[in-house]
Amino acid sequence: MTTLADSDDLPAAPSRARRLGRILRRHRSLTIGGAMVLLLVLAGLLAPLLATHDPTQQSLATALRPPSAEHFFGTDQYGRDLYSRIVYGARLSLLEIVLGVGIALVVGIPLGLLAGYSGGRVDQVIIWFMDILFAFPGIVLSILIVSILGTSLVNLMIGIAIFSIPVYGRLSRNLALALKQVEYTEAARALGAGLWRILFQHILRNALGPIIVQATLTAGTVVLTAASLSFLGLGAQPPTPEWGAMMSDGRNFLGVNIWLSLFPGLAITFSVLGFNLFGDGLRDLLDPRR
Amino acid sequence: MKAYLTRKLVALPLILLGVSFLIFGAVRMLPGDPARIMAGPQATQDAVDGMRTRLGLDQPFLVQYGLFLSNAAQGDFGESIKSKKPVIDEVSERFPYTLSLAVVSYAAAILIGVAAGMLAAVYRNAWPDQAVMIAAIGGASVANFWLALMMMNLLAVRWKWLPLLGAGSWQNYVMPSIALGLLPAALIARMTRSSMLEVIGQDYIRTARAKGLGPRVIYRKHALRNALIPIVTIVGLNFGGLLGGAVVTESVFNWPGIGRLLVDAVRYRDYPIIQGVTLLTVTSVVVVNFLADLLIAAINPRIRFD
Numbered sequence: 001m002t003t004l005a006d007s008d009d010l011p012a013a014p015s016r017a018r019r020l021g022r023i024l025r026r027h028r029s030l031t032i033g034g035a036m037v038l039l040l041v042l043a044g045l046l047a048p049l050l051a052t053h054d055p056t057q058q059s060l061a062t063a064l065r066p067p068s069a070e071h072f073f074g075t076d077q078y079g080r081d082l083y084s085r086i087v088y089g090a091r092l093s094l095l096e097i098v099l100g101v102g103i104a105l106v107v108g109i110p111l112g113l114l115a116g117y118s119g120g121r122v123d124q125v126i127i128w129f130m131d132i133l134f135a136f137p138g139i140v141l142s143i144l145i146v147s148i149l150g151t152s153l154v155n156l157m158i159g160i161a162i163f164s165i166p167v168y169g170r171l172s173r174n175l176a177l178a179l180k181q182v183e184y185t186e187a188a189r190a191l192g193a194g195l196w197r198i199l200f201q202h203i204l205r206n207a208l209g210p211i212i213v214q215a216t217l218t219a220g221t222v223v224l225t226a227a228s229l230s231f232l233g234l235g236a237q238p239p240t241p242e243w244g245a246m247m248s249d250g251r252n253f254l255g256v257n258i259w260l261s262l263f264p265g266l267a268i269t270f271s272v273l274g275f276n277l278f279g280d281g282l283r284d285l286l287d288p289r290r
Numbered sequence: 291m292k293a294y295l296t297r298k299l300v301a302l303p304l305i306l307l308g309v310s311f312l313i314f315g316a317v318r319m320l321p322g323d324p325a326r327i328m329a330g331p332q333a334t335q336d337a338v339d340g341m342r343t344r345l346g347l348d349q350p351f352l353v354q355y356g357l358f359l360s361n362a363a364q365g366d367f368g369e370s371i372k373s374k375k376p377v378i379d380e381v382s383e384r385f386p387y388t389l390s391l392a393v394v395s396y397a398a399a400i401l402i403g404v405a406a407g408m409l410a411a412v413y414r415n416a417w418p419d420q421a422v423m424i425a426a427i428g429g430a431s432v433a434n435f436w437l438a439l440m441m442m443n444l445l446a447v448r449w450k451w452l453p454l455l456g457a458g459s460w461q462n463y464v465m466p467s468i469a470l471g472l473l474p475a476a477l478i479a480r481m482t483r484s485s486m487l488e489v490i491g492q493d494y495i496r497t498a499r500a501k502g503l504g505p506r507v508i509y510r511k512h513a514l515r516n517a518l519i520p521i522v523t524i525v526g527l528n529f530g531g532l533l534g535g536a537v538v539t540e541s542v543f544n545w546p547g548i549g550r551l552l553v554d555a556v557r558y559r560d561y562p563i564i565q566g567v568t569l570l571t572v573t574s575v576v577v578v579n580f581l582a583d584l585l586i587a588a589i590n591p592r593i594r595f596d
Binding site for chain 2: 029128130131132135136137138139140143144145146147148149151154217220224228231232234244247250251254255258261262264265266268269272273276277
């Protein structure tokens, strides 16, 4: 008679790779979104290798050409290769995300953790500050900030970061409120750990999941807002190959050349969709209750 | 519920106070003489001196802010540098255009979003559901100014079905309201679907079914009531998003609303307009959000807002 323990037809514990494979198959939006985000990152990093032309090289003889074997997406009014400009534009989008999401994280998370953990007056003041920023429509706050600091992509990113602060502030406040009472936090407090050590070592570590999900979803918003305002002439300035700024060129050739607005817009939509799908998928993965 | 309302009521003026201080302070952060900035680069010395008295620049900072608040409360936001007209007149001339565009966009978004969300919930996991959900996440990801340009290229310039720019007739509403309504439609569809799915599993639906009511009656009766919550939530809490979207959409279509007024003002460094439009926009967003919160609490007392 064999016992369960001797039996060797029990399935082995699934390997890490197989487990990953199963997750990817089960969470389709995570897989598709992840692939799209990866493609965007690769395009940005490998732009000099992927581009077929210099993105700022003008050639008036070949202006406003439709897509061809020589120019995959056609050329703009200065004869610049649209495909190469879009590939380089991916770099700017990555930069926008790093700046826009990064600054918001660095400012919003400590504020939120401090508010949730401290409670009382500190909490009230920080929440008040967050509510004030949150009252502004993102685009309107960015426009206000750009009108003060001047129109440039960096100033626009500062504006976008500022309107994203309350998103992370509120989220990390709620997480800190929940994690404040758990045993390991109380243990750390009893052992005499300092405030910031508790906040970052014990609370933030365990709150990372929801923050990453939020950051992924916000990345799409950042790309979209930056492109919108660059399109209006309030962000990246020519000849920067920013997708939104490129589309404002397309606006001048309505009915003459649709490619000029089609391809940069597709690139924006592709990136935003990728981050939205990836963020949705991550949320399902990390929080199966929803 | 009462405690929640009281807290909201106390927070409302505090937030408005903070918002106005931020907007007031932002313009004061500009390098240079605030009187010159608010009077415009072409203003005469007399006009600049007049502006200095008006802004109370010889008074302490907080007194200046108090003056700004009391003027704003009386509808006095100064004069546009560009048009020389009072800011409040500029805004009230243009606000109806923004409002009517918002109403048309929201109405279309609600009709389409609720219908699509219900369809998805009824056919859960079957192809209509998948189609709606794909369309919804796509709709939430499309850049509205890109959609606008594509429509202008094809519907207005190439096929000449619709007028390209302006706000003269009902045809002018078609493209801007599609561009502006797509995002709320997508959000409403997703929320309607999930709130419907929640309801379908409830006991009282099973009871209704056991009583022999047909699916059509069940969905219509219970769904309509439950669709209200996502509509109020999206319309109320996303009002700011809609105004933000209007800034871009109005600029693309040359729509004479306050969004375009704001963008033009930034180009012209027309700070009185920038100050007035942002203050009025944010105030309306705060008030609409507050009303939406109340309405949501009234429709569904089970929702807690902590």
